[in-house]
Amino acid sequence: MATYKNRSAFVKSPWQFEIREHEISGPGPGQLLVEIAACAVCGTDFHTADRTANDWQNFGHEVSGTVHAVGEGVTEFKPGDRVAMDSSVPCGKCEFCKPAPFGRGRPDLCVSCLTYWASETMGFGDWLLTPQESAVKVPDSVPLDVASMIEPMGVSIDLVETAQINKGDHVLVIGPGPLGLGAVCLSKLAGAGKIMLAGFSTSVARMKAGAALGAEELIEVDKTPLKDYDFGARRPDKILVTAPPPLLPQAIAIAANGATIAYIGIAYGPGAVIEFDADDFHFRKLQLRASFASPGTQALKAARLLETVPELGKELISHRFKLEDIAEVFKMARDDKECTVNKVVMVR
Numbered sequence: 467m468a469t470y471k472n473r474s475a476f477v478k479s480p481w482q483f484e485i486r487e488h489e490i491s492g493p494g495p496g497q498l499l500v501e502i503a504a505c506a507v508c509g510t511d512f513h514t515a516d517r518t519a520n521d522w523q524n525f526g527h528e529v530s531g532t533v534h535a536v537g538e539g540v541t542e543f544k545p546g547d548r549v550a551m552d553s554s555v556p557c558g559k560c561e562f563c564k565p566a567p568f569g570r571g572r573p574d575l576c577v578s579c580l581t582y583w584a585s586e587t588m589g590f591g592d593w594l595l596t597p598q599e600s601a602v603k604v605p606d607s608v609p610l611d612v613a614s615m616i617e618p619m620g621v622s623i624d625l626v627e628t629a630q631i632n633k634g635d636h637v638l639v640i641g642p643g644p645l646g647l648g649a650v651c652l653s654k655l656a657g658a659g660k661i662m663l664a665g666f667s668t669s670v671a672r673m674k675a676g677a678a679l680g681a682e683e684l685i686e687v688d689k690t691p692l693k694d695y696d697f698g699a700r701r702p703d704k705i706l707v708t709a710p711p712p713l714l715p716q717a718i719a720i721a722a723n724g725a726t727i728a729y730i731g732i733a734y735g736p737g738a739v740i741e742f743d744a745d746d747f748h749f750r751k752l753q754l755r756a757s758f759a760s761p762g763t764q765a766l767k768a769a770r771l772l773e774t775v776p777e778l779g780k781e782l783i784s785h786r787f788k789l790e791d792i793a794e795v796f797k798m799a800r801d802d803k804e805c806t807v808n809k810v811v812m813v814r
Contacts, residue, residue, distance in 0.1 A: 468492045468535070470499070474524045475590035475792045477515050481800070483793035484522065490586055490593060493537035498596050500531040500549060503610035505589035506783075507799070507810040508618065509643070513734070515796055526589025526812070527553035527582075529596075530604060530613035540598050548604040550616040550769065552762035554581040555599045579761040590792060590812055602765040605773040611786060611813050612772055612779030615644070618809075619771055619778075620764035621730060621757075622648030626656065627764075628757040629704045629728035633657035636700055639681070640664045640692075640717060641708035642672035644782050644809045645730060647679055649706045651778050652771070654680030662702065664692060671806050675781040692716050707731055715742045718752060726753040784808035 469489045476484045493499040506528035514525055530550040533543050543549065556563045556573035557580055563573045580597040582588065587595045604613040622645050631637060637658040639646045642665035653661050663681035665673055666688045673684050685695055693716060701722035707713055707729035717727045719742075732738075747754075772779055784807055787795040792812065799807045 470593055472587060472591055472593045473789060474588065474592075475526065475789060476522045476524050477519045478522045479515060479517050479519045481515050481797060483515075483796065485790060485792070488586075490595065492535050493540075493595060495538040496540060496598055497537040498533050498540065498543055498549070498598050498601055499535040500529070500551070500594045500596060500601070501534045502529060502589065502592060502594055503531040503814055504614040505529050505812045506614040506618065507796070507812070512796070512800065516800075517734070523584075524586075524588040524591065526591070527551075528614050528617045529553075529589040529594055530610045530616070531594065532610075533601075534593070536598075543598060543601060543603075548606070548610060548613070549601040550604050550613040550765070551582070551594070551596055551600045552602065552617050552620060552765040553583060553600065554579045554761045555597070556580075556761045556763065558599070574761065574763050576761050590789060592789075592814070602769055605769060607776070608769070608772050609779070611783065611811050613769070614811055615772060615779060615782055615809070616765055616768040617762060618644050619648050619768035620762050621645055621759040622652055623764040623767050623771070624759035625649055625706055625708070625728055625730050625757040626652040628755050629706055629726050631656040631658055631704050634659040635703040636660045636662075636722070638662045638664060638702035638705045638717075638720075639676075639708070640705065640713055641731070642669050642676050643708060646706070646708040647672065647675055647782060647808075648778070649708065650676050650681050651679040651775060653704075653706070655775075658704075671784060671808055675808060678781055679778065692720050695720070701725070704728070710737055711740050712737050714740050714754070718742050718747060718754070721750070721752055723750045724752070725750075726755060728755045728757050730757045730759070782809045783811055785810045786813045788812070789814065
């Protein structure tokens, strides 16, 4: 079996980075060997660099590239195919994945996910060995750096579908990061009657991108807290929270009667526990829904989204860098006091 020289970025908290070279073998049964073209930086990567990488580990999971070789049993892909990856996908075989009457028909609840997490190759490198199930073909019109957005845009799609946005809904998106910006774009496509985006006034680049993607009203929460904001005669029907759980009580308090609040924010530690008035929640007939898009099930829709809305990729990506500059770029994004950084993507 052929071997390949691979460079991989390794991280250890706090904020230590190394580039290491090692050999990897070709793809095994059911695997693809992908020559990495781009890997986007996720908020999880910043958290890993800051706190959770207690020992050196390779990382990066929002990946796109070109298939170089395929393992035995691979039938859907061939060398030369342009692909992007969803890092965790349903296995297709467990009780949740199998359709009724033999299973539950809920692949989004799969307990035996297929993934390349914690493998010898990850996204910040030259090569990726991945289960074929993780890959989706990238439309020819979508640049491969933009295609690295397929996984995070799948998360935005899951959030918007969880909220079930209808035509005419007044939608509030809390958090102008890449996931929130994707949600703004998708809310517009869903026919929302009004779209509002809440974030800090210092997040100039992100709030500007939100306006370009369809947000008609920008709420600067450091100047006017959400609880004090004048929504006029109609409060938000759908609230999409991409910020941590402590924001949920505020979202509940400002929601219209009958509103749905969908959220994807995660807290590490005591911030995961919130309190709200359950009687008020009940009497106003509100709904609170969790959107946890792992395993991923929306990659095909995300690829189509980036194909049909090319301005989305342009608005999301603010910086590109080379693998050897990863330490400098991570620290630049960490120290971005003027909030000029949106999505940062490694390109090769």
